Amino acid sequence: MDDLSLTVLFSILAFLLFLSAFFSGSETALMTLNRYRLQHLVKKGHRGAIKAYRLLKRPDRLIGLILLGNNFVNILASSLATIIAIRIGGEQAIAAAAGILTLVVLIFSEVTPKTLAAIKPEVLAFPAAWIYTPLLKLLYPIVWLVNLIANMLLRIFGVRVKKDTVETLNKDELKSIVAEADNIMPSRYRNMLLGILDMESASVEDIMTPRNEIVGINIEDPLEDIIEQLQHSDHTRLPVYKQSIDRVIGFLHLRKILSVICRDDFDKECIIKNMQKPFFIPENTPLHKQIQCFKTEKLRIGLVVDEYGDVQGLITLDDLLQEIIGELIIEEPNVKMQSDGSFLVDGSITVRELNRIMNIDLPTEGPKTLNGLIIEYMETIPDAGTSIKLHGYPLEILKREKNTIKLVKFHPKK
Structure with a gap:
């Protein structure tokens, strides 16, 4: 070293600091890579991504290699800075050189490259993978020994390093x-x-059409009334029952029945012949199981029943799909935002839908509709004009019809 000029020593020191920055930045870049995007790039055949993916399959070896190189260049840079300090100012300059080197390493070899790597990991990770792959093969014995000692120390504390660990x-x-x-x-x-x-945490009871809103055909009505109902129905599938919805005898598809409804011999027997058997669903059936059941049974509609066999509601395949992709048909919205920041909400809206639309957190374990939730909370049916704070959310009852809350105004939270 005595034969080398200060210019050469400073050049070597700058190169070592550059290597330190490379090791620090590439470590952060490789460890912060988006694993899902990495797998996508691997499937597309991105060569840099493939090498990075292989390195990350054994992160203990990769970290051992990076730290081996980083510590080596940092210690060498520290030794070189000491020699330069002695050359320039003698032994009393060593402390100043150590302080300056610490600041330079911190800024140029740690903070800057790691910040860049955290923002744009792929820019550093993929080129670094090309360098680390052959370097790991070259230094494998040393890396293996370092990892062996490190893993033995981890075992003392009850930590075992497993290959290809997946969280x-x-x-x-x-x-x-x-x-x-x-x-x-x-x-x-x-x-x-x-x-x-x-869908896994919700049941058919959460999204079904409630019993009082089910539109069906009473087979005991006069034939003329049934024909008129069929011709003006807004639904393609209708339950057919005797007197009460609890006595459903089948489902009728309008496409089948409308083709024969104009015949002179059309009667109630034609309706019965064209019906499908009713399909009953327990009210606590999870949505993800029900959609699979509809697929297996090749059905699109079913009646939700309670533990006593009484009909509680009706659910269709469209209702289940709506939970995934949103509203299939644009209807009058159940929640309307007002100019003052408040919301007018239909009392029949389900609590789950209200939470999703307004991004709030009303409880879903009990009553399924806003109307039911308010009545349970107050333990009575409130009159119009009543103001309450429902689980922390201020609201006012605007409209009530008989035993049902029809319209509610949610005030903005203060």
Whole structure:
């Protein structure tokens, strides 16, 4: 070293600092790579991604290699800075050189490259993978020995390093990831994924058409009334019952019956012949199981019954698909925002739908509709003009008809 000029020593020191920056930045870049995008690029045949993926399959070896190189160049740079300090100012300059080198390493070899790597990991990770792949083969014996000692130390503390470890996500964690992915995923895809994940925690009772809103055909009505109802029906499938909806005898598809309804011999027997058998669904059936059941049974409609066999509601395949992709038919919205920031809400809206639209957190374990939730909370049927704070959300009852709350105004939270 005594034969080398200060210019050469400073050049070597600058090169070592550059290597330190490379090791620091590439470590952060490789460890912060989006694993899902990485796998996508691997499938597309991206060569840099393939090498990075192989390196990350054994992160202990990769980290051992990077730290081996980083520590080596940092220690060498420190030694070189000491020699330069002695050359320039003697032994009393060593402390100043150590301070300056620490500041330079911190700024140029740590913070700057790691910040760049965190913002644009692929820019550093893929080129670095080309360098680390042959370097790992060259230094494998040293890296293996370092990892062996490190893994033995970890075992003392009860930590075992496994190959190809894969972290699993539960449903709530996956929902959080999808919900926070608004910057990298279109909202329509995000909402669909959230709808699919929500299907596991919801039952058919949460989305069914309630009993009092079911439109069906009473087979004991006069034939003329039945024909008129069939000709003006807004639904393609109708339950057929005797006197009460609890006595359903089948489902009628309008496409089949309308082709014979104009015949002179058309009678109630024709309706019965063209019916499908009724399909009954327990009210606590999860949505994801019901959609699979509809697929297996090749059905599109069913009646929801309670433990006593009484009909509680009706559910269709369209209702299930709507939970995933949103409204199939644009109807009058159940929630309307007002100019003052408040919301006018239909009392028949389900709590789950209200939570999704208004991004609030009303409880879904009890009553399924806003009307039911308010009545349970107050333990009475409130009159119009009543103001309450429902689980922390201020609202006012605007309209009541008989025993049902029809319209509610949600005030903005203060």
